Amino acid sequence: MPSVNGSSFVSDAGVAEASTAFRVPVPVPVPDEGRRSIDDMAMRELLDFGEGTLSPLERWQIKFVRRTFEPGLVDRAIRIMQRHVGANWIEQAVKNIRHVHGLERLPRFDRAASTILVSNHRSFFDLYVVTAYLVKRGMPQRLVFPVRSEFFYDKPLGLAVNGMMSFFAMYPPVFRERKRSALNLASLDEVVRLLKAGGAFVGLHPEGTRNKSGDAYALLPAQGGVGRVIQKARGKATVIPVFVNGLGNDIVRQVGSNYTKSGAPVIVVFGAPLDFGALLDQPPSPRLHRKISEHALDAIRGLGEEEKEIRARMT
Numbered sequence: 479m480p481s482v483n484g485s486s487f488v489s490d491a492g493v494a495e496a497s498t499a500f501r502v503p504v505p506v507p508v509p510d511e512g513r514r515s516i517d518d519m520a521m522r523e524l525l526d527f528g529e530g531t532l533s534p535l536e537r538w539q540i541k542f543v544r545r546t547f548e549p550g551l552v553d554r555a556i557r558i559m560q561r562h563v564g565a566n567w568i569e570q571a572v573k574n575i576r577h578v579h580g581l582e583r584l585p586r587f588d589r590a591a592s593t594i595l596v597s598n599h600r601s602f603f604d605l606y607v608v609t610a611y612l613v614k615r616g617m618p619q620r621l622v623f624p625v626r627s628e629f630f631y632d633k634p635l636g637l638a639v640n641g642m643m644s645f646f647a648m649y650p651p652v653f654r655e656r657k658r659s660a661l662n663l664a665s666l667d668e669v670v671r672l673l674k675a676g677g678a679f680v681g682l683h684p685e686g687t688r689n690k691s692g693d694a695y696a697l698l699p700a701q702g703g704v705g706r707v708i709q710k711a712r713g714k715a716t717v718i719p720v721f722v723n724g725l726g727n728d729i730v731r732q733v734g735s736n737y738t739k740s741g742a743p744v745i746v747v748f749g750a751p752l753d754f755g756a757l758l759d760q761p762p763s764p765r766l767h768r769k770i771s772e773h774a775l776d777a778i779r780g781l782g783e784e785e786k787e788i789r790a791r792m793t
Contacts, residue, residue, distance in 0.1 A: 524650060527664040536631045536651065543637075546646045547620070547672065557620055560645045561613055568610035571733045575724070575741040578611060579788060580748035580781070585716060589618035592673040592680070592715040594708060596752075596774040598782065599683040600694055601725040608720055608746055609681060619679035620647075622672055624665060627651035666706050673711040680715075682707065684775040694723045695782045697775060705770030712758040719749040719774060721781035723789070745788055747781040 525537060532540070546552050587593065597604050609621060625648035630636040640648045650668040653661045672678040686701035708717055724744035726732055735741025754773055760766050 522664040522667050524661070524664040524668045528661055531658055531661060533632060535634070536627060539631050539637050540651065543640065543646050543649045547649075547675075553620070556645045560621065560647065564645060565610040565613040568606050569614050571729075572607050572736050572744060574736045574739045575732075576607065576611070576744045576746065577788070577792075578746045578748070579784070580720075583748055583750040584718065585751055587612075587617045587619060587679075590676050591619075592676055592678045592711070593619060594673065594711065594715045594717045595679065595681045595720060596684055596704060596717060596778060597681065597720045597722060598694075598697055598778050599685050599688050600723065601688070601727050603725050603727070603729065604683075604722050605681040607725060607744065608722055609679070611746065612679075617679065619677050622649060622669065622678050622680045623647050624650055624652050624669065624682075627653050662703070663706075666703055667710065669707050670710040673707070673715045676714070678715075680707075684771040684778070695779075695786060697779055697782070700768060700771035700775040702764050702767035702771055704774060705767030705772075706762070708754065708770050708774070709758050709762060709767065712754075717752045717754075717774065719752060719777040719781060721747045721749075721778050721785050723782070723785050743789065743792055745785050747785045747788070749777050749781050752777055 525532070525540060528537070546556055595605070595608065597608060605623060609617075613621075623644070625631075625640070630640055630648055631651040640646055650665045652665050653659065669680055669682075673680060682704045684700045684704045685698040686703065687698065689696070689698050708715075722744070724742055732741060752774060754770060757766065757770050757773065
């Protein structure tokens with residue numbers, strides 16, 4: 479087992495699904511900069527870029543949650559709650575049906591460094607289960623899971639749910655409305671900012687949305703948003719692939735089958751950190767970002783083949 483050191487976890491069912499917006503990023507013309515695209519420019523600051531587009535409540539909530547990531551008492555308290563409350567209940571909910579492989583491939587987790595976890599996407603709870611396992615075994619970084627802005631950032635109750643259910647792991651917001659799709663580029667760059675600051679553990683899905691087909695191994699096409707994050711964070715974040723299979727969206731039924739030890743196995747297979755080679759040094763473009771995402775998805779697909787063999791041996 480790798481050597482890892484202590485900290486935090488939790489997410490929300492909406493967090494994983496919110497990755498749908500990570501397939502949005504494409505070149506978007508900016509009126510005051512002629513033909514240059516956002517992909518060709520420096521990182522966009524979410525609040526500045528959202529001027530006139532974000533509601534006052536969204537702006538306030540973004541500012542509030544962002545401040546919780548600043549070093550200090552609040553950040554330390556959130557890490558403690560994620561580790562001792564969030565990760566504990568998730569661990570108890572799946573420990574009898576979960577099987578983890580590939581731990582020997584994981585690097586040492588450094589509290590000051592950042593990590594990107596790229597995963598296939600079958601259920602709302604993929605990142606819940608995978609990350610809770612790592613947190614309980616000492617992963618010290620603070621979790622970040624982008625979430626849809628709807629409810630979580632445009633309703634007052636959303637802030638309370640974010641705090642109580644995920645301890646403010648649900649950040650930054652992503653936007654499903656077509657008229658605000660350009661804001662998702664700024665949200666992607668907000669993720670990059672957190673990665674570059676160090677100490678962040680970001681969970682992302684290269685597929686962009688949940689695979690609802692009957693075949694868990696037939697992954698959806700890679701989307702470019704994850705590639706954009708990986709390229710912009712190059713040198714500042716280790717990228718780890720994982721494949722998880724067996725989770726459903728009926729949480730009550732699945733947790734019940736865990737306690738009766740009658741549920742189908744939930745199998746998690748970790749891969750070694752990814753090497754993107756010269757891809758990360760090429761000029762940024764939507765096509766390049768999709769290639770980077772495809773490279774990550776290929777690694778996840780390979781882990782899926784391992785999972786299939788493991789599952790076959792268990793039956």
